[in-house]
Amino acid sequence: MLAYVIKRLWQMVPTLLGVVLLVFCLFHFFGSDPSVILAGQNATPEQIAAIRQQLGLDQPAYVQFWIFLKQIAQFDWGRSWATQEQVSHLFATRMPATLTVMLPILILDTILAVPVALGVAYVRGSLTDRALMVATTVALSISFLVYVIVGQYVFGFQLGWFPVQGWSASTWVNLTQYSPLPVLLAVMVGLSPQTRLYRSFFLDELGHDYVRTARAKGLTEDVVLFKHVLRNAMIPILTNVGLALPGIFVGSFLIEVFFSIPGLGREVLLAVNRSDYPVIQAATVYLAMITMLINLLTDLAYKVVDPRVTLR
């Protein structure tokens, strides 16, 4: 087990280097000159030259790449160009708001989609199944944007069930007052694709021989479904949740912008609009790291769910 983990971690190194290289090349060769962005509109050539020297931009590309690598290894990203805030501080302060919204979304999505999908897969081909599939197709075709616009208007403005938008310093108030509306809307949107996907997993499992065997030896349908089918379908479901997990750290950009939630997603978008390169670079590299670690954890979780899995 430990050998496996070490091997996987070692394999991450080239990928991570690739991510760093990609980010570096993208900003170095295609991005506009940071010194011009930093100096502002009324800068003299001397000022620009001074900033170039300060940032090391007058060095050859490989030296700059080395500096970039050292920054990453030391977790030192310097300050945001726009606000002079430490990038690490910025991440630490924005992360809680993102998690307050995104964790409930992921948990509710999974808790709701799994039983619904198992239910419709069980009655495959029936009117309920077909109606639900048509409903999800239509639901999927409407843009997420329409859901949040209409949802905010109806639930927040017209019915007044939730505050239209806002955020407070207290996590409890945020969880009970401000996040329910975005969570509700995101779950409404996420449920359709999840249900369709999980349904296909369950259908796949229901067609296997072991299900017939289980029924033949007289097990009740409950045992067949919940002990046999559900457990076997857990692997693809886990993969899917694992794939969605890194997303909760950046959050849904759309939700955070729309509901003015001071999370990481909104901060990164702001950085994109301000050409605030350190923030974007840091977000990209760290999220790649988190994604790879979560993939590893997902693979380890397979072992827990299915003892037959051998980790190689």
Added chain:
Amino acid sequence: MNVSQVAAAPRSAGVWLTAWRRFKGDRVGMTAGVVVLAFLLLIAAAASGLVASQWQRELAVPNAPPTVLGPRAAEDAGVMAGAESKVLPPVDLSDIDPLAPRYKEWADRAATMRNTETVKADTLRLGADRLGRDVLDKAIKGTQISVFVGVLSAVLATLIGTVLGALAGFFGGKVGDFLEWLYNVFTAIPDILLIFAFAAVLGRGVGTVVLILGLTGWTGLYRQVRAEFIKHSGREYVRAAEAIGASPGARMFRHILPNVSHVILVRMSLLVVGFIKSEVILSYLGLGVPIDQVSWGTMLAEAQSELILGYWWQLATAAAFMAVFVTAFSLMADAWRDALDPKLRGAE
């Protein structure tokens, strides 16, 4: 092999013909196909300037409602009742006004200019937006841009994914390892962040959106094409082609590619739907279509502030256009998949 022998053998139906037969039998798929075709005709008409070429003209009063609702009451239009009750008598200032001597000259000059009084409509077929532009025209023009972005970026992503997938699957070895590494790098970064990073350096505009979505969205297709090429490259017909001296390029793109093209087509149609949705979100976030052009995304972005004032028609029109097109296109793509690649049936 003798040509006459080949001709004499009963010709089996090709993959495309059997697929077409299967597709024809799928009523849902056919209906969806007809709807998509109608949209494509509309887009062709809009692109050639037959319809909606004047979408930027301000034809009506701001936020004019749809015709079925009838014109809005005066106070809703922003005219306050009783505002005209207190009119002060005009005061003669001509003795102290330094500009007074020239008023007559200016009035004469103004009289020589042509001055057309435009009558702004009170209602339009599907209402008007904040500037009085026709929502229906905007929706048609927006369809053109949104579908254009979706299709073009899907084509770009497909090209990248197919070429890289073919190389990785066919050659394997060092090339394969390198491309796998590239794939790992691209999938290690969450999609939306990758899009943002590209947007940060590439700027804004329709062409940029196509480029961003294409450059970031090829990974899924790459994976599938690679798997297909690995499967096919060892098959007998490919070895036979090698034996008669076909170059690697010819074997990849003349022999194997036609045999996996159905997989690629299905994947590409799924990409179109995804990219159309992405364009909407990107445009809302201000990273997509610029404001002097119209797409479903920019329409929805405008609609947010209109809805709060009760002007729901732009939102409804854009959402309806998009929902109908995307539903029809996904149903058609599903039917294509079932017809072309029965093994994939039921998969998402």
